[in-house]
Amino acid sequence: xxxWGLIINLGAGLCLCGVFLVAGVVKIVDPVSFYHxxxxxxxxxxxxxxxxxxxxxxxxxxxxLSLAMPRTRWSAAAILGLLSLGFLGLNLVALVRNTGxxxxxxxxxxxxxxxxxxxxDALLCxxxxxxxxxxxRPPTVDHPGEP
Amino acid sequence: xxxWTPTVAIVLVATLxxxxxxxxxxxxxxxxxxxxxxxxxxxxxxxxxxxxxxxSPSQYLGxxxxxxxxxxxxxxxxxxxxxxxxxxxxxxxxxYCPAARCHAGERVAARIHRETGIEALVFAGGWEALxxxxxxxxxxx
Numbered sequence: 001x002x003x004w005g006l007i008i009n010l011g012a013g014l015c016l017c018g019v020f021l022v023a024g025v026v027k028i029v030d031p032v033s034f035y036h037x038x039x040x041x042x043x044x045x046x047x048x049x050x051x052x053x054x055x056x057x058x059x060x061x062x063x064x065l066s067l068a069m070p071r072t073r074w075s076a077a078a079i080l081g082l083l084s085l086g087f088l089g090l091n092l093v094a095l096v097r098n099t100g101x102x103x104x105x106x107x108x109x110x111x112x113x114x115x116x117x118x119x120x121d122a123l124l125c126x127x128x129x130x131x132x133x134x135x136x137r138p139p140t141v142d143h144p145g146e147p
Numbered sequence: 148x149x150x151w152t153p154t155v156a157i158v159l160v161a162t163l164x165x166x167x168x169x170x171x172x173x174x175x176x177x178x179x180x181x182x183x184x185x186x187x188x189x190x191x192x193x194x195x196x197x198x199x200x201x202x203s204p205s206q207y208l209g210x211x212x213x214x215x216x217x218x219x220x221x222x223x224x225x226x227x228x229x230x231x232x233x234x235x236x237x238x239x240x241x242x243y244c245p246a247a248r249c250h251a252g253e254r255v256a257a258r259i260h261r262e263t264g265i266e267a268l269v270f271a272g273g274w275e276a277l278x279x280x281x282x283x284x285x286x287x288x
Binding site: 046 | 174
């Protein structure tokens, strides 16, 4: 009997973790390029773009690493899913407004056209959704065993 | 309540790491937002202006400010050489890109400052706003 659940779980987790870990680290190393990539989208002003340029890569890395821990896996998948959904929306706006922005998802490693990025974002969203379905949400009460 | 604890922890860790990184990282994002200048201010300046055209070669050939140095990001080294040849200490460096909403002007002005220490301003409005002034003799305010 092939343990499909385990294979899908492991595959989705590894893909999501790998993509966001690489994406986060290259942006941490070169925040200037990421800052300008954010500004290319013409949505955020200078100060907000600075905050996002410092903070977002670390959120990607910490959420990607948290996928490895059972206690934080559901939350990490939820965060990464929301991030992917957000990126999908941003790229859609960029496409509609024709800003000429290209995804700097992987910093200087690759410049990806918006259309391809949207497909990648949709795929990552799907992977995060699979993980959310496979893993139980943490308990919502402090003492679930007590009456 | 407990359901949100891991989420909050992940966000908190990221926030703390980002705050530390912003303090210790050699790159400074604050300098990446060069000041802007409009036509009226440029015209009122008593310093000669060195226009820097941050657009592509085909756009540059299609029309540019007289005397403008082309400094395109994809051909940076050659463009920077031309810029440094044209630059004089008394000149006011003003970068323009195709339109008001383009960001290439900011990137080029910030990079000039980062790599040469020369302060460069960004022309608010881009080439779209400059075009009417390019051929009327008022290009060197």
